[in-house]
Amino acid sequence: KTITIKFSHVVADGTPKGQGALMFQKLVKERIGDDKVKVEVYPNSQLFGDAKEMEALALGDVQLIAPSLSKFDKYTKQVQVFDLPFLFDDINAVDRFQASPEGKKLLTSMEKKGFIGLGYWHNGMKQISANNPLRKPEDAAGKKFRIQASDVLLEQFKALNANPQKMAFAEVYQALQTGAIDGQENTWSNIYSQKFFEVQKYITESNHGAIDYMVVANTDFWTELPKDLRAQLETILSEVTVQVNKMAEELNQRDRQRIAESGNTEIIKLTKEEVDAWRKAMSPVWATFEKDIGADLIKAASAANTSK
Amino acid sequence: MTTVFLFISLFAFMLLGMPIAISLGLSSLLTILLFANDSMASLSLKFFQTFEQYTLLAIPFFILAGSFMTTGGVARRMINFAIAAVGHLHGGLAIASVLACMLFAAVSGSSPATVVAVGSIVITGMVRTGYTKEFAAGVICNAGTLGILIPPSIVMVVYAAATESSIGRLFMAGVIPGLLLGFMLMGAIYIVARYKKLPRQPRASMAELARTGKEAIWGLLLIVIILGGIYGGVFTPTEAAAVAAIYGFVAALFIYRDMGFKDVPKVLVDSGRVTIMLLFIIANAFLFAHVLTTEQIPQNIARSISEAGLEPWQFLIVVNIILLIAGNFMEPSAIILILAPILFPIATQLGIDPIHLGIIMVVNMEIGMVTPPVGLNLFVTSGITGMSIMQVVWAALPWLGILFVFLIIVTYIPWISLALPDLLFGQAVVQ
Amino acid sequence: MVTRVINHLEEGFIAFLLAAMTILTFVQVVLRYVFNSGIIWGVEATSYMFAWMVLFGMSYGVRVHAHIGIDLLVKNLPGATRRVAGLIAIGLCVLYAGIMAWGSYAYISRLIRLGIEAEDIPIERWMLTVILPIGFALLGLRLLQEAYAIVSGRRSGFELADEAADVLKEQGLNVSSTDLGATDLDRKSR
Ligand code: NA
Numbered sequence A: 001k002t003i004t005i006k007f008s009h010v011v012a013d014g015t016p017k018g019q020g021a022l023m024f025q026k027l028v029k030e031r032i033g034d035d036k037v038k039v040e041v042y043p044n045s046q047l048f049g050d051a052k053e054m055e056a057l058a059l060g061d062v063q064l065i066a067p068s069l070s071k072f073d074k075y076t077k078q079v080q081v082f083d084l085p086f087l088f089d090d091i092n093a094v095d096r097f098q099a100s101p102e103g104k105k106l107l108t109s110m111e112k113k114g115f116i117g118l119g120y121w122h123n124g125m126k127q128i129s130a131n132n133p134l135r136k137p138e139d140a141a142g143k144k145f146r147i148q149a150s151d152v153l154l155e156q157f158k159a160l161n162a163n164p165q166k167m168a169f170a171e172v173y174q175a176l177q178t179g180a181i182d183g184q185e186n187t188w189s190n191i192y193s194q195k196f197f198e199v200q201k202y203i204t205e206s207n208h209g210a211i212d213y214m215v216v217a218n219t220d221f222w223t224e225l226p227k228d229l230r231a232q233l234e235t236i237l238s239e240v241t242v243q244v245n246k247m248a249e250e251l252n253q254r255d256r257q258r259i260a261e262s263g264n265t266e267i268i269k270l271t272k273e274e275v276d277a278w279r280k281a282m283s284p285v286w287a288t289f290e291k292d293i294g295a296d297l298i299k300a301a302s303a304a305n306t307s308k
Numbered sequence B: 001m002t003t004v005f006l007f008i009s010l011f012a013f014m015l016l017g018m019p020i021a022i023s024l025g026l027s028s029l030l031t032i033l034l035f036a037n038d039s040m041a042s043l044s045l046k047f048f049q050t051f052e053q054y055t056l057l058a059i060p061f062f063i064l065a066g067s068f069m070t071t072g073g074v075a076r077r078m079i080n081f082a083i084a085a086v087g088h089l090h091g092g093l094a095i096a097s098v099l100a101c102m103l104f105a106a107v108s109g110s111s112p113a114t115v116v117a118v119g120s121i122v123i124t125g126m127v128r129t130g131y132t133k134e135f136a137a138g139v140i141c142n143a144g145t146l147g148i149l150i151p152p153s154i155v156m157v158v159y160a161a162a163t164e165s166s167i168g169r170l171f172m173a174g175v176i177p178g179l180l181l182g183f184m185l186m187g188a189i190y191i192v193a194r195y196k197k198l199p200r201q202p203r204a205s206m207a208e209l210a211r212t213g214k215e216a217i218w219g220l221l222l223i224v225i226i227l228g229g230i231y232g233g234v235f236t237p238t239e240a241a242a243v244a245a246i247y248g249f250v251a252a253l254f255i256y257r258d259m260g261f262k263d264v265p266k267v268l269v270d271s272g273r274v275t276i277m278l279l280f281i282i283a284n285a286f287l288f289a290h291v292l293t294t295e296q297i298p299q300n301i302a303r304s305i306s307e308a309g310l311e312p313w314q315f316l317i318v319v320n321i322i323l324l325i326a327g328n329f330m331e332p333s334a335i336i337l338i339l340a341p342i343l344f345p346i347a348t349q350l351g352i353d354p355i356h357l358g359i360i361m362v363v364n365m366e367i368g369m370v371t372p373p374v375g376l377n378l379f380v381t382s383g384i385t386g387m388s389i390m391q392v393v394w395a396a397l398p399w400l401g402i403l404f405v406f407l408i409i410v411t412y413i414p415w416i417s418l419a420l421p422d423l424l425f426g427q428a429v430v431q
Numbered sequence C: 001m002v003t004r005v006i007n008h009l010e011e012g013f014i015a016f017l018l019a020a021m022t023i024l025t026f027v028q029v030v031l032r033y034v035f036n037s038g039i040i041w042g043v044e045a046t047s048y049m050f051a052w053m054v055l056f057g058m059s060y061g062v063r064v065h066a067h068i069g070i071d072l073l074v075k076n077l078p079g080a081t082r083r084v085a086g087l088i089a090i091g092l093c094v095l096y097a098g099i100m101a102w103g104s105y106a107y108i109s110r111l112i113r114l115g116i117e118a119e120d121i122p123i124e125r126w127m128l129t130v131i132l133p134i135g136f137a138l139l140g141l142r143l144l145q146e147a148y149a150i151v152s153g154r155r156s157g158f159e160l161a162d163e164a165a166d167v168l169k170e171q172g173l174n175v176s177s178t179d180l181g182a183t184d185l186d187r188k189s190r
């Protein structure tokens, strides 16, 4: 009997995540065969939207999804570690933490709720864009920033005395353009693909946090697969992960370059002192969430920076 | 097989006299139960997801705003102003009625509401001054369709939600086509009026024009607030709808005082009822579209169309034919929710701008509202004039020709739709 | 008496939700634009009120015959046949309500077991979603009432909205337009 895996996500086919899903589909077909395992990819929220894909996975109507990590904070407070500002120096540090025992343990932390993590996929490091230059943290005070649904990010902008706003992703471009909101934070590739740079005069290269995804399966579905098949799928997935992460990094570099060349947006590079000022301004957030996340986990994540 | 079952059961349920909403929902549920293994739980999840689409919130707000505007006498003052402005032309009262429809369309998101708001006042007036009832009814029935073309527009909100297009861009895209259609109707009336020697009103004095303008200013100001507010970054289109509702409330109760506090609950319940009816259809249409997606029907149709190698202009003919047929039988929101997911990806592939496609769909829906057997504008026109449906159909027919010509123009000159949004918001965002 | 109180509460609840949604969204705009602040749970609360209004209102829609459909065919059937067609239509609608109520119940049970909080409102998600099974159960009950009205001869078929009259009513006009289609022949064409 054919096993069907519905892989549902909310972004376009052309993004690293979209490509990863298609690559997974292709490799499964080549190595395992359509007759045994059939992967169906549903991009662009075709099947379920951002807010509901997790619940659909829990119900077992979708088998694989890859939401951004901040979407998990209602299921396990520990994933909030990824949203802590200035925790990771760069994407390599994020990589090292994800490969560490603590990082891997996070993948299985939601098994009882019905989710089993199979790996992390990168989107990249976040930058802050706005229509006024943000060099010092004080420059952000009083400004309205669109944030993703995440308690940590909410507190992060509050720590800057800025004004975090919830807004549907579809409305962000126009809200930035008309000035209904002043800025937002995102990766280079998202800023480019969503054309946010067209309507933002400045982007501060802050690298203050990461946007990453966790590929998760429905626990019952995954654990009930025949053992050898599961191993095969896991191997394929880890190969895909390497490719996706490489692609994400290349895309960020390319899009940063394109934005710089557009002449539309000034990229603000921060000096070491300036970075420290931002770090200090956002640091109260760490204390606020230390209890929820666990001091040990934060320490383990910080340790990923040192092994350069 | 699955597709056949889905559509046959849908039509059978509808013909049996079941509500459209439940017909859509039940045919989807049965298809899933018989041919797929999705859980019913995930379908109720999908149903609930409808209400998390923030843009759809604009629907209750615009319905409420429109209701306050009519009950509160805003429409009446707009009509007086329109008559003072153009009533002295040949066929002046009819031209003024079209102008009033345009003005009211700019504060209301619905076509039948526009017909009622303007028609219930002007048709009697036109008949009294010597127009035939058929002429009056035909003009209003057609001009009322501007309600969904000139922003705000409930149908555009639904299209934006179904395709994740920018609602602000879509609203702006409706402005020039809306004005164009308005002027085409006015021009046609003027020509008929010269030829048939239709009556004209005495020319209003400047003082009269100023007085009616001043009286109508609160309604006219709302147009500026809605479009200016969205463009100026004060609020998103959804929020603009809520602002319009509050504004309509204040205008009706405190400025014009055509209604009192005791009338407010009734306006709320009536608007609530219309919202519930519409959203119940929309949520079930989402279920229907979900089944289409899981059965890969849009993907397959898209593939066969792209394999057929249609040119964009040929594809647009197909689009118009499908939409015109559907528009004869179904409710606009349901049509858009079912067909947009199928047509949208193909259009994108062929390089047709999603916003342009949206306007084409809206114009088709306008035509659907004045064609039998199901045409809401026909029904309400019959309701306010006491004419039979068949009489209204014949009365509306000559003007329908203008809508068809207009559809062709809008379909093949994308500039008409895209010029304003491109000017205001820059070139389209391609994902 | 009891029925009248219930009917009033039904309408009151719908009116309240619509007013609250509108005011909350308006207040958000004012807070953001004038006071440069905002209610972070505002968007989520508005969405849930929206959902409650519609899900609660589905059954109300049956009572006041607000749901639209195409009844050209059944309306012209002879009495007894029309009644039977009405009962079949209602039966199918009850089937719909039943399946949805059952699916919703399964969904809510899963949410209760998940025990997750809503995005910004600090209560569990199932408490905000529980209107789903309730709404469909109420829909089923109201439909059965309609069926009883046909069986007991108080109604001649499943009544859908007179949509045109509804728009007229909503716009504050009380022009009667009942049986628009059916009266075509009665009206003298002049
Ligand atoms: Na309009």
Ligand code: NA
Pocket: B327, B328, B329, B367, B368, B369, B370, B371, B372, B373, B374, B375, B376
């Ligand atoms: Na029609």
